[in-house]
Ligand SMILES: NC(=O)N[C@@H](CC(=O)O)C(=O)O
Ligand SMILES: [Zn+2]
């Protein structure tokens with residue numbers, strides 16, 4: 001039985017750090033384990049150009065604890081008005097990717113794209129400049145059932161985008177269905193997908209049976225168990241197109257335990273431990289290193305981290321709550337539960 005793991009330092013290819021006073025908590029939680037992270041731009045207002053991305057990069061960098069090295073990789077939020085010039089400037093400023101939020105699909109997506117045709121000039125510029133295209137893949141059509149929104153997005157929007165822009169490196173973020181797994185498998189090496197720890201560990205029964213559990217509520221929503229199994233198979237398959245993206249998305253406890261609760265799970269505080277738990281349950285700990293630390297940088301065309309982290313099988317209890325900002329509590333995923341794996345610091 002393995003009780004210690006030494007692996008290449010992982011990166012997080014999808015995280016929400018928020019802004020202002022929350023950065024103290026979110027940046028140090030991410031930096032405890034990850035060398036780099038793809039920083040989601042859905043602030044209010046969103047990060048839509050090079051100068052906003054540079055300023056946000058500086059605010060994040062200022063919160064990296066002494067002695068840690070953590071590199072934020074910046075992303076622009078696509079709007080109906082994102083121009084090819086904006087893309088060129090962002091590329092020159094070191095921005096690595098742009099994110100599609102279909103308008104209204106998820107938290108802070110009000111300024112998102114209302115019609116995919118509006119962003120074709122930006123997408124063509126991204127393809128030309130070698131910027132990655134990151135996708136929140138859900139339709140917002142009110143006629144479509146929430147559990148079907150990812151599949152319908154693939155059928156209605158993504159398939160056409162891929163044939164129109166075959167050289168555009170595309171990441172289907174936080175995939176939740178067997179349909180998304182099969183879509184990625186059917187594509188060229190230009191298409192990848194991130195998978196969260198919570199979609200590997202849970203299905204909708206965890207959220208809905210025996211009482212509604214708001215801390216499991218995220219978007220895209222947890223699906224049925226057969227989809228969870230397909231995600232576990234993909235993540236542990238050794239297929240380099242599937243890699244780690246936590247989608248750690250903090251919301252204060254009172255914003256989640258509410259009559260209209262926010263979507264998002266906070267996992268950064270123990271992200272690599274949560275993935276280790278999922279891989280251990282699948283008897284696939286030998287596949288964790290590549291999923292967490294190799295396939296992401298390979299897909300993005302970046303060097304792998306040269307240092308390592310150590311995980312030990314030492315059970316510990318997750319606190320019920322942390323401070324997100326002074327005096328404002330956040331309930332982490334798995335609050336009060338025992339996790340078997342622990343990062344050795
Ligand atoms: N995943 C979530 O449920 N929420 C994210 C947004 C997102 O990634 O869609 C957030 O910003 O809170
Ligand atoms: Zn999303």
Ligand SMILES: [Zn+2]
Pocket residue numbers: 014015016040174247249
């Ligand atoms: Zn997200």
